[in-house]
Amino acid sequence: MERITLDGINLTLANPIELPLRWVGDEELLRQLLAAWMVIDERDIPFNPRLIGKPGVGKTTLAYAAAKRLGRKVYLFQATMDTRPEDLIVTPVIGPEGSIQYAASSLVSAMISGGVLILDEGNRMSEKAWASLAPLLDDRRYVESIITGLRITAHPDFRIVVTMNEDSSTFEVPEYIHSRLQPQLFIDFPEADEELAILKENLPFAGSSILNYVVQFLQRGHASDEPYSVRDGINIARYALKMMAATEKDPRELLPLAVERILGEEALRYLK
Amino acid sequence: MPERLHLENFGNVHALPILHYRMEFAQLVREAYELLKPDCIAIELPRTLEPQFLRAIARLPELSVLSYQVAGQSVFLLVEPADPLIEGARLALENHIPLHLVDIDLDSYPSHDEQLPDSYAVQRIGLEPFYREVEKLYRDLEPCDEDLRRERGMAHRLQQLSAQHQRVLFICGMSHLQRIRENFGKLLAQPLTRTRREGIAIFNLHPECCHEVLAEYPFLSSLYEMRRSPLPPEPAAGGASLRKSFNAFELILGGKQSIPEEQALLEAIQRSAHRIGSEGEMPDRQKIMLRLFLEAARHYRQETGDKVHYWQKRAFFRFARNYALLSQMLLPDLYQMLAAARGCLDDNFAYAFFRLAAHYPWQREQSEIPTMRLSAAELWAGTRRIRFRPRQQVRGKGRSGIKMTNRRKEKRPGDWLEGFDDPYICSYPPEDLSIEEYGRNLKRIGARQLSEEASRTEPFSASLLDGIDMRETIRNLHEGKIYVKENKRLKSGVGCVVVVFDEDREDSRYPYCMTWLGEHDQESDMAFYATPPTDNIVGPGISRCEYGGFLLSYPPRRMHDVWQDPDYRGALGKGEVLLMAALDYSLEKDVVYAAAKPPRSYLKQQAARLGKRIIYLPLGSLSPVALKRLRAFHILYGKDKRDIAKDYIW
Numbered sequence: 058m059e060r061i062t063l064d065g066i067n068l069t070l071a072n073p074i075e076l077p078l079r080w081v082g083d084e085e086l087l088r089q090l091l092a093a094w095m096v097i098d099e100r101d102i103p104f105n106p107r108l109i110g111k112p113g114v115g116k117t118t119l120a121y122a123a124a125k126r127l128g129r130k131v132y133l134f135q136a137t138m139d140t141r142p143e144d145l146i147v148t149p150v151i152g153p154e155g156s157i158q159y160a161a162s163s164l165v166s167a168m169i170s171g172g173v174l175i176l177d178e179g180n181r182m183s184e185k186a187w188a189s190l191a192p193l194l195d196d197r198r199y200v201e202s203i204i205t206g207l208r209i210t211a212h213p214d215f216r217i218v219v220t221m222n223e224d225s226s227t228f229e230v231p232e233y234i235h236s237r238l239q240p241q242l243f244i245d246f247p248e249a250d251e252e253l254a255i256l257k258e259n260l261p262f263a264g265s266s267i268l269n270y271v272v273q274f275l276q277r278g279h280a281s282d283e284p285y286s287v288r289d290g291i292n293i294a295r296y297a298l299k300m301m302a303a304t305e306k307d308p309r310e311l312l313p314l315a316v317e318r319i320l321g322e323e324a325l326r327y328l329k
Numbered sequence: 330m331p332e333r334l335h336l337e338n339f340g341n342v343h344a345l346p347i348l349h350y351r352m353e354f355a356q357l358v359r360e361a362y363e364l365l366k367p368d369c370i371a372i373e374l375p376r377t378l379e380p381q382f383l384r385a386i387a388r389l390p391e392l393s394v395l396s397y398q399v400a401g402q403s404v405f406l407l408v409e410p411a412d413p414l415i416e417g418a419r420l421a422l423e424n425h426i427p428l429h430l431v432d433i434d435l436d437s438y439p440s441h442d443e444q445l446p447d448s449y450a451v452q453r454i455g456l457e458p459f460y461r462e463v464e465k466l467y468r469d470l471e472p473c474d475e476d477l478r479r480e481r482g483m484a485h486r487l488q489q490l491s492a493q494h495q496r497v498l499f500i501c502g503m504s505h506l507q508r509i510r511e512n513f514g515k516l517l518a519q520p521l522t523r524t525r526r527e528g529i530a531i532f533n534l535h536p537e538c539c540h541e542v543l544a545e546y547p548f549l550s551s552l553y554e555m556r557r558s559p560l561p562p563e564p565a566a567g568g569a570s571l572r573k574s575f576n577a578f579e580l581i582l583g584g585k586q587s588i589p590e591e592q593a594l595l596e597a598i599q600r601s602a603h604r605i606g607s608e609g610e611m612p613d614r615q616k617i618m619l620r621l622f623l624e625a626a627r628h629y630r631q632e633t634g635d636k637v638h639y640w641q642k643r644a645f646f647r648f649a650r651n652y653a654l655l656s657q658m659l660l661p662d663l664y665q666m667l668a669a670a671r672g673c674l675d676d677n678f679a680y681a682f683f684r685l686a687a688h689y690p691w692q693r694e695q696s697e698i699p700t701m702r703l704s705a706a707e708l709w710a711g712t713r714r715i716r717f718r719p720r721q722q723v724r725g726k727g728r729s730g731i732k733m734t735n736r737r738k739e740k741r742p743g744d745w746l747e748g749f750d751d752p753y754i755c756s757y758p759p760e761d762l763s764i765e766e767y768g769r770n771l772k773r774i775g776a777r778q779l780s781e782e783a784s785r786t787e788p789f790s791a792s793l794l795d796g797i798d799m800r801e802t803i804r805n806l807h808e809g810k811i812y813v814k815e816n817k818r819l820k821s822g823v824g825c826v827v828v829v830f831d832e833d834r835e836d837s838r839y840p841y842c843m844t845w846l847g848e849h850d851q852e853s854d855m856a857f858y859a860t861p862p863t864d865n866i867v868g869p870g871i872s873r874c875e876y877g878g879f880l881l882s883y884p885p886r887r888m889h890d891v892w893q894d895p896d897y898r899g900a901l902g903k904g905e906v907l908l909m910a911a912l913d914y915s916l917e918k919d920v921v922y923a924a925a926k927p928p929r930s931y932l933k934q935q936a937a938r939l940g941k942r943i944i945y946l947p948l949g950s951l952s953p954v955a956l957k958r959l960r961a962f963h964i965l966y967g968k969d970k971r972d973i974a975k976d977y978i979w
Contacts, residue, residue, distance in 0.1 A: 089668055092651040104648065106672075149803055157803065184950060204803065229774070229952040239644045240672030 061169065066205050068147065068159050071166040073130035080122030081258045082115055082244075082251050089242050090123040094216045105194045105237060107179065107219040110244035113286025115255070116220040119244065120175045129214065130172035132163035136182040138228070142189035146209075147202040159205055164217075168193070168200070171214030179219035179238075180230060187234045193217075194237035246279045252287055259291045260298070267294055267308045274316065277327040285320060285327075292319045333611065334360045335457035339510050340491045343367065344499040346460045346506045347413040350544030351448035352553050354413035356611045357456060358500055359557075362420045367498035370421040371490055372414045373483065373505070375434035377526040378406065382430065385531055386418045390554045390691040392534040392543070394701055397526060399436050405703065407534070411545040411553040417500040429490060431499075433482035433522040435475055447659040449614050463503045472508065480505050482520035484512030532701035536694055540687035542703050546663040547689035548598065548621055552612055554691070555602040563603040569593040571681075572631045573745070573866040590738065594688040597624040614660055622646075625670070625682040633677050634860070634875045635957065644673040675957070677979065680736065737868060737977050748870025751967030754862075756845070757974050760962050761852060767959055768853060768881040771951075772823040775921040775944040783817035823944070824915025829878035829904035829924035830948070830960055833858065839877030842892040842903065847885025854888035856880045856910060858903040862964045868977025870966035876959075878924075880907040882914045901929070908932055912941050919944050923951060 059070040080087055093106035108116040117133075124131040134145070143149075145164050152158040167174040193200045198211040219238055230238070247255065249272050256268045271290045278285035294308075296315040301308045316324050334357055337344040345361045347354040362370075374382065378395060385393035385408035395406040408415055421428035445466075451459050472480075483505070490497050491513075501509065539547045555561075569592045601620035605612050622645065626637040649669040653661040661669065663686055671679040694700055739745050786798045788808075794815040801812035833839045839858045846854050857879035862872035882888055891897065891910040900906040908928055911920045912935065920936070922928055923946040936943050948956070963978055965971060 085668070088655055089652060089672070092655050093648060095651040095655060097651070097654065104644070143800070149799065157806070204800065229770075229950065229955065231951065232949045232953045235953050236638075236640050239640075240648050240669065242672055 063169075063207055063209065066159060066207055068161045068165075068169075068205075070161050070169065071132060071163040073166075073170075073172055074133050076121055076131075078118045078121045079258060080115070080119055081254045082119065082247050086119055086242060086244060087123055087126065089240075090119065090218065091126060093240055093242070094123070094127070094218075099213070102196060102198065103216055104239055105217050105219070106240055106242055107221055107238045108242050108244060109221050109223055111246070111284050111286060112222055113288030114244045114246060115287065116244055117175060117177055120173075120218045120220060123218070124173035124175070124216070127173065127216070129216070130167070130170055132167040132172050132174045133177060134163045134174060135177045136179050136186070138181050138183065140182045140186045142186055143202070143204055145186055145189055146200050147205050147207065149204055164190075165200065165202075165209055167217075168209060168211040168215045171212035173216045173218070176217060176219045178222065180221040181228070183228045184231050184234075187230065191233060191237065194234070246275075247287065249273075249276050252276070252290065255287050256290055256294060260294055263294055263298055264308070267297060267312070270309060270312060273329070274312075274327050277329075278324070281327070283324070283327070285324065289319055332457075333357065333451065333455045334364065335455065335460060336361060336365070337460075337506060337510060339513050341495060342371075342487050342491055342497045342499050342513065344501055344506055344510070345413070346456070346463075346503040347500055348445060348448050348463075349414065349502055350409075350412050352411035352545050352549060352614070353448045353451045353611065355411045355416040355553065357451070358413045358416040358420065360611075361498055362417075362424075365496055365498055367426065367494075367496040369427045369429065369490055369494040369497045370417050371429045371431045371487060371497055371499045372417045373432050373501045374406075374414060374418075374430040375432045375526075376430045377434040377523060378529060379430050381529045381531045382406075382408070382418070383422070383428075386415065386422055388533075388698075389415070389419060391696065392539065392689070392692055393698070394532045394534050394703060395529055396532060396701070397529040407542060407544070409543050409545070409550055410557070411550045413500055417498070427494075429486070431483045431486040431490070433479055433520055434526055435479065436523070444657065447657075449659045452611060452613060460503060464507055467504050467507070476505065477508070478520065478522075480508045481512055481517055482522060484509045484515075485517040485520060487513055488517065531698055533696035533698050534692065535700050535702045536689065536692040538703050539689045539692055540663065540683070543689075546686050548601075548686045549612075549614070549617055551598045551689050551691075552602050552605065552617055552620075555598060556605075556608070556612060560602055560608060561599055564596040564599050568596050570631045571628045572864065573739075574864045590684075591688075591690065593628070594685055595690045597628070597685055598688065598690060600624070618649075618660065618666065621666075621682065621686055625678065625685050628685065629674075629678045629681040632681065632865070633961065635677075637674060637678065641674050645669050648673055675954075680979070736979055745866050745869045745871075748868070748970065749966045751870065751969070753967055755965050755968055755971070757963045757965060757978065758971065759975075761848075764855075764879075764881070764959060764962075765851070765853060767955065768826045768883075771826045771828070771921050771923060771946065774946060774951075775823045775826075775919060778944060778946070779919065780817060784815060785817070786812050786814045789813045822917040823919045823921055824882070824917030824941075825911035826881045826921045827878065827904075827907045827911045827923070828876075828948075828956075828959075829907065829922075830875075830956070831877045832902050832904045832924070832926070833877045834902050836903075839875075839903065841874065844888055844890045844892065846888060847883075850885065852885055853881040853883040854885045854914075855882070856888065856891040856907060858892075858907075859962070867963070867979070868970075868974065870970045871974055871977050872964045872966075873961060873978075874964060875961055878904050878907055880911050882911065884916075888914060905929075905932065908943070909935070912936050912939050912943075915941060918942055921946060923948055925949070 058072065061068055061070060090106060093104040096103050108120060110116050121131055145162055147159050147161055147165060149157050150160050161169065164174050166172070189200065193211060199208055201208050252272045252275055253268060256271060260268065271294045275285055275287065275290045293312065293315045296318060297308045297311040300311045300314065313325060313328055316328055337346060343365055345357060381395050385395060389408065389410055393408045395408065397404055418428055445463065446459065487497065487499060487509070534542070543550055571590060571593045601617070601624060605616040605620055622642070630636055649661040649666055652665045652669065653659060667679055667683055670682040786801045789811040794813045796814060798812045798814040805812065831838065839860055841861045842858045844856045858877045859874040862874055865873040867873045891906060894910070896913070897906045897909045900909055904924060908922055918940065919942050921944050925948045927945045928943055933943055963974060965974055
């Protein structure tokens with residue numbers, strides 16, 4: 058772990074993440090996210106976009122892919138309803154000699170190293186936690202650590218993106234934060250051809266007939282406004298393939314069982 | 330300002346190098362015509378199309394499509410006003426000078442994927458430097474055989490025209506001009522080419538396809554078209570509105586003529602045509618974009634009551650600019666503007682933006698020639714899709730590309746008024762559910778706020794209570810003590826909930842005051858003040874209203890008409906009436922009051938006298954998205970409207 062000293066305070070930085078994720082969805086969305094992060098002058102500041110969509114549509118994957126496209130280090134912070142301001146900035150930990158040490162969160166690590174932070178499930182955080190990020194999300198671009206008394210300014214290359222699930226906010230996102238998290242990029246369920254490409258990317262060992270069958274099932278679900286996502290589709294196909302390996306039955310025969318186990322009985326009506 | 334026009338001269342041919350389908354070049358054609366006063370105009374189109382092409386030109390400003398078959402595939406040529414070739418042909422016809430289509434007709438022509446600069450640059454730097462750069466680009470590219478044949482053919486035809494006329498204005502794509510110029514000086518033979526083509530059909534373009542297939546989006550094409558001729562007078566401020574408002578008398582009588590949507594859109598275009606520069610000046614694409622945004626913001630406000638904030642406008646233009654720059658363009662296209670409208674504002678604004686951007690006032694479905702629907706996929710390669718979402722997830726899924734047809738419109742003026750014959754009014758159940766849910770949410774927020782206020786920290790003595798308070802422990806590390814925290818729970822519950830969006834002190838915007846009793850045990854009684862139902866009709870017997878404020882009181886069926894209750898006479902405004910009623914009807918000690926300003930101290934005293942407490946939540950601490958969704962509600966005239974309401978509610 059990297060350590061740095063800021064204004065006489067030693068901070069341990071978090072490590073960036075490496076994930077096996079590749080965006081195979083709509084290229085325009087990727088471009089929109091990159092447009093939001095773009096600056097055209099050193100006096101310009103980037104947007105702090107948020108990605109909105111139902112679970113499993115690929116919000117985190119999109120954010121990760123865009124960050125990788127920029128060639129930056131990627132940091133991920135999973136927000137929860139318990140996330141407190143100090144969790145987001147600097148937390149004190151007791152060292153081996155019983156002394157207090159300070160650990161920079163992945164957010165602050167990204168700010169210092171000029172990386173990209175993906176703040177996952179941001180709508181689960183309380184207003185108190187959001188308030189600590191307010192100066193970071195406007196022209197000031199810094200955070201203040203109450204515990205250490207540090208004011209940490211973001212590197213010009215630092216970028217942030219917040220992912221949010223639709224309609225599942227634990228807390229309200231207040232107006233002053235709403236106006237700072239712009240633009241909002243909506244990720245809809247993919248088209249059939251995109252969905253098939255995503256399934257192929259995730260299950261390269263699966264036959265095309267089963268993947269087509271799963272895509273048809275998902276598309277029928279989308280048409281009826283069911284919240285079935287590609288992630289569900291991947292799980293269904295994977296389960297059917299595993300069962301096939303165990304029972305040597307045709308995977309299409311096993312699909313109803315897989316659908317029932319993953320999504321429940323009510324999803325069976327979308328199988329034809 | 331640089332000299333914008335530039336002509337390449339060879340012999341008595343004055344050639345204007347253009348990019349096809351771009352408005353700036355159409356304007357340059359007009360300027361070239363004015364400057365040169367040619368006695369003949371030649372354009373880069375094949376002669377075989379001439380009869381149908383001339384008919385399509387004569388139909389302008391109505392849009393036409395020429396269609397014919399080549400090797401089993403359909404070829405379409407769109408005749409739209411903001412295209413330089415079309416403009417050239419139109420000027421020739423209007424001024425009664427000969428028009429010549431000088432290109433040759435080939436059965437196959439390879440598609441070129443060319444990365445050309447944004448035509449907007451011409452506006453700023455002028456045509457000459459622009460053309461020099463593009464010409465350099467083409468000099469390095471190897472022309473295909475078809476191009477060489479066409480160029481020789483055009484040069485040969487120009488030689489003939491040059492002998493017959495004094496000043497020939499030749500309008501030609503930038504990629505060909507240099508080689509045509511070189512060929513012009515050579516001795517050329519008559520090209521061997523097709524002289525006739527059978528089966529060329531002419532169609533009227535369906536108005537709903539304009540946004541998809543026009544090279545320049547319809548709003549821009551409309552402005553160009555309008556500025557070609559003397560401008561009509563600028564519409565008066567506060568003219569036609571997109572909000573369908575009626576007075577009660579009209580409703581009862583079954584309606585009068587309402588202002589059609591097209592009228593309001595036309596006025597927006599006319600107003601914009603005046604405000605993008607003086608007459609005859611090249612329309613500035615950036616100003617057009619700004620006008621489109623401002624007019625859409627106006628319509629958005631009329632329909633939804635929501636204002637576009639300054640920060641939203643700034644975000645829209647910054648994001649759209651970045652998006653365009655990433656695509657190697659100076660200004661965004663329609664798709665990018667729509668993505669920015671949706672991302673920086675909301676779906677309703679994106680709809681208003683799209684409706685105006687897609688409006689071309691001259692196009693009709695009925696015409697003297699057959700009407701054709703054409704999609705972008707048939708015409709342009711590499712189309713992109715965008716889908717707007719309704720505010721509530723009530724409609725079926727389904728992607729409609731860039732199309733936005735899921736809002737119903739009146740079939741004829743006054744059609745929707747016929748739904749108002751039922752005197753019984755009711756609410757729309759999904760909205761009841763969401764407001765109940767939001768009321769519960771506010772109660773939870775209120776309770777949490779009280780609990781946080783009541784929490785305390787103390788040095789550890791006998792109990793860890795709710796856990797170690799690390800912050801306090803570290804802050805007081807020198808004391809060597811551990812601090813623990815106790816999270817106190819709220820003893821009583823929260824009774825009524827009041828949300829005041831707008832105090833309406835002038836008593837003008839929200840005159841509609843109601844007290845509604847819950848329909849069943851799970852529904853609260855409700856008192857509210859809102860915009861009048863006759864102010865915004867969105868469907869047959871369906872009115873859209875906006876709350877100024879509301880009160881929710883549970884359990885139901887206990888509330889008298891709070892607006893007539895003499896006990897609340899001392900209230901300053903309707904918001905206070907609701908708060909007083911909430912204190913009166915609440916069975917619990919606490920009442921949640923969400924408003925922009927805290928309640929007067931008098932009301933806090935009043936609450937204390939009643940043994941109640943007001944939990945004040947600043948409106949800004951709540952999600953603006955949730956509040957916006959909540960604020961609009963619908964009144965249905967007759968329970969039968971509940972079945973159809975989902976098709977009209979947005």
